[in-house]
Amino acid sequence: MTTISVKVEFSGGLELLFSNQRAHTVELPAINAVTSKEPNLQYLIEFLRDNLLKERVELFVENGTVRPGILVLVNDTDWELEGEGE
Numbered sequence: 001m002t003t004i005s006v007k008v009e010f011s012g013g014l015e016l017l018f019s020n021q022r023a024h025t026v027e028l029p030a031i032n033a034v035t036s037k038e039p040n041l042q043y044l045i046e047f048l049r050d051n052l053l054k055e056r057v058e059l060f061v062e063n064g065t066v067r068p069g070i071l072v073l074v075n076d077t078d079w080e081l082e083g084e085g086e
Contacts, residue, residue: 002030018052
């Protein structure tokens with residue numbers, strides 16, 4: 001199975017929810033088994049929630065996306081400019 005390696009970094013206290021570890025490298029499947037499409041940011045958020053989040057999911061995810069107030073950057077660019085979860 002082909003995978004995509006993604007480096008994820010947390011700061012500002014969010015790392016406390018992820019084993020007090022700031023940086024994680026995750027391997028995502030190249031094709032999402034449920035949708036048969038390439039993974040997107042929404043899939044990454046769900047993967048992080050289901051596999052790396054250690055406590056208090058409500059502080060990370062709300063209504064299927066990251067909580068308001070959490071700044072998400074993709075290659076140092078605000079994810080709202082990148083199309084958010086798409």
